[in-house]
Amino acid sequence: MIQTKTNKNEIENELKDKSHPLTASFIIIGGLFALLIGMAVSVSFGAADIKIATVWEAVFHFNPDITEHIIIQELRLPRVLGGALVGACFAVSGALMQGMTRNPLADSGLMGLNAGAGFALAVCFxxxxxxxYLHLIFYSFLGAGVGAGLVYGIGSFARNRLTPVRLVLAGSAVSALLGALSQGIAIYFDVAQDLAFWTAGGIAGTTWLQLKIMFPWVAVAIIGSLIISRSITLLSLGEEVAQGLGLQTGMVKLAATIIVLMLAGAAVSVVGAVGFVGLIIPHLTRYLVGVDYRWIVPCSAVLGSLLVVLADLGGRMINPPYETPIGAIISLIGVPFFLCLARKERREL
Structure with a gap:
């Protein structure tokens, strides 16, 4: 008993040494401020440029007789808020997956969750x-679970241990399979146009109804991730270490899995198959704030929101008045990042 307490104190002291709460607080406060600025600029920029002052008036003194106010309230505000929510969803789900599985390559897009949710949407259409839309979210949850189950099922057939690289290879195969099935269904049943938006990844069509239905799920999942964040920190040290400290690892993994499915399913139902947010942001956050998930989770949510909002803004600035999907924008950053991580992981095998 004394030995266990000693080990627990040693681990807690080690975690404190490897965490940077002051930096984390700065990231949260500074990130929220940058997010507000980015959202304001994003709302004002578009096919019809609108002054920031007009954006302020439309938000706090809405006048339905002014066309610009209608554009802001009905089109641009839902789009920007949806991007912020989606970014938080992908980033937090990636952080939980990486901590829970100790897999630095874990991401909802690479692990088949996004493809599974997209396949469920194709079946619905x-x-x-x-x-x-409320039912679409449920189907997205189910599809994400099917995708994850297939990935881990295929990966478990490996003779040696289930390494991160093997898991990503299984995820790539499952994602390709489900993506091909989704496209086949879309073409055969003539719903390709309906599915194209989700396939490319974009938030242009986000509505207040979607946000109203999506927000409670996201809020519950984010709060849940904050509640289990300390347990995820212990899991990230290794399952044996966590069990030695008295953690019920099975219950924590189950709770984390449910939260990840909720986050990934809700995000895909709005924005489509956008990958790499959950891969890039948690790594960046851990580099800045340390290994304590009590700081990693909220910082990842803020930085993930900022990334998606800025990517959406950048997609509209590249070739106006046409829009580049945010999935393509983020992939330009995510693919090189993934290759560097995979190469590093391969050297450590």
């Missing part, structure tokens, strides 16, 4: 047209 083909066989259940007119499905309410």
């Amino acid at each position: 083909a066989f259940f047209p007119g499905t309410p």
